[in-house]
Amino acid sequence: MAQRMRIGELTRRSGVTQRTVRYYESIGLIAAGQREGGGQHYYGEETVARLNKIDQLKQLGLSLDEVSGVIDLYFLDPSGRRPKRKVLAILQRHLADIDDRLDSLESLRAELKVNIEKFEDWLKVAPRD
Template identity: 65%
Template sequence: MRIGELTKRAGVTPRTIRYYESIGLMPPGEREGNGQHYYSEETLERLRKIDQLKKLGLSLEEIRGVVDLYFIDPSGVQTKQKVLTILRQHLTETDQKMSELQLFRNELQTQIEYFERWFSEREES
């Protein structure tokens, strides 16, 4: 299929496809005699898999490390183990960020209370 059909079916832009090709996330389309690029059904499936992994929160760099496994590991075990490891790392990082945000929130609350007391004391004087 040509790039226009691929973009419609995958729900991405030609710019996205070219970018993914440039960073090695997907191979470039096959060039025909007329200079046009043609893409396979596997390319479409790869784009869909990339989209699924992005929705899970994986970065493009992380996706690059696992997307090929979907096409070389028919059992899917190795791929799912690798994705699970990444998701666990994301959860750990998220928990840490939430903890840091809770501390920051507490500090903000303390400062707000300090200023409110200060204004209250001024009004009473």
């Protein structure tokens, strides 16, 4: 029989808070726990695995929206190739975005240097206060 656990055990094993579990349930990243008599929710090992994978993907820099688009692939594709290709594409987009921002910052930096030099030149020839 598969191990069932209540939310306290789930959070202890996965390292997330109960609030995080409830939030992930509300946005569909994990399935809601199965409710049994007394209103208790029970979770299985797959939920622990999903929470761990979500954490790994977040540590790579993926947003929860991006995680949502790839998480199921990890549990549907035993080879792991499809999800890894998708994560690679996301990470490559992140890198391209950062490169664009760096280019923009370099332009801003150059413009600031020019403006600083203009002010310094002006102050050199301007009458003293």
